[in-house]
Amino acid sequence: MSTIYRSEAGGRRIMQRYREQLSAWPVPAEHLRLDTRQGETFALASGHLDAPPVLLLHGSGANSSTWREDIASWSRSFRVFAVDMVGEPGLSAPSRPRLDTEDVSLWLDDVLDGLGLAATALIGMSLGGWSALDYTLRRPERVARLALLCPGGIGRQTTGRVALTAALSLFGQSGRRRSAARMTGLDPNDPVVDEILATFSTFLPRTERLPIFDDAALAGIRVPVLALVGDRDLMFDSADTATRLERALPTARVHVLSGVGHAILGQTDTILEFLQEP
Template sequence: MWPRGAARPGPGATPTTWLADIAVWAPHLRVYSVDLIGEPGLSAPTRPELGSDEHERWLDDVFDGLGLERAAVLGMSLGGWLAIDCATRRPDRVVKLALLAPGGIGRRTSGWMVKALPLFALGAWGRRRVVGIVTGADLGPMRDAIAATFRHFRPRVEIPVFDDATLTRLTMPTLVVVGDRDVMISSAETVRRLASTVPHADVRVLPGVGHLVQGQARAVLEFLR
């Protein structure tokens, strides 16, 4: 069992995304859930350019500050992109890599915006509808909290796609879980590219699931153990 793990949420999200999952992991692992710089939460209000080495240097500081030489790393969406970036730049510090609907592998799709953009003009009700379209999930009361966040926060729009040479540097044990109804990222392309660049990865496609991949705490725990 890896004694420590670091979890990273997606754009516009905070570590509260992982509360239910951490309850499953905490009896077995030491879990650090980190606010991403440039995203909502208590981290620094600065937004480094994706693709530069600034996030990697920041994560080095996070690891050092927590006293971690190496750790298993988990990320969702943008957090998945950052986890990949960290694992390809500093593979010596990432013992295992778990990714939920990660950015940076499959192309980012834009068809959902046709439905979503007019809804932003309809106030809080419209933002709640957008949250449902983007996540593909019924979030209940959490939907209102997310919608309120996006009233004041502008998420990243462009997330770079890693080239094949970069992805082949993911030599550590890797778990990737995607939904086949993800409207944000092409899951089919994610699966195809991983098959050719990271053939050892355990890639799972969940039927009927959108961009927000939920209910995978046990699967992630078994992988990390």
């Protein structure tokens, strides 16, 4: 645990808060622990056993609580598996597979095998979006359709704006709150900002840049793709993401959300409609 947290005590506080969120999960869910080459991976399974599968991958600095506002809707029609990414503040192992290798896809092979899935729809946010896209490119036969929210790996990673916003954190608690709000695009008083502040007070996130997928790779995707990006995202250049996807993959549905930052919430119905299309 200490490899991804500033202290063991801080890690325990995050885990306790997460377990409290899981105990208040809005629908019945199985708690699954899967053996993978990256260590134990935790997943929540909700919905009918014989419903079409959907696998969810959250972003960096988060866990499967990301999906708590979506899960009740999606699990009425699908068997939904919310997976805690390894190396993030969830209940999976603290290992961090290298992003410039096949390691993430090999880990997801183990996850799908452990869940008994030959193929699945994928929904990924930010780092989870990068991971879902990487898997789609490497394992096209195992992905039925792909929904991406503020995905990495397509548009430029905007480190300059991030550094400027992060500088606000030097000005005490109010500065940290303003920094988190600007980074996510959320109102400073949004309870999600409180969660982010609590997590990043002790969690040590990945610092490497996400590898960028080239146009030829994107053009080779043969499954339906939905991409949702915010025009005020400070992490990734959303205009670049939209332009590259529309150019390389004209069949993709790309929505640039006005006034939205990196935290893309409240898209439950849009994604459900995409998942239900024939």
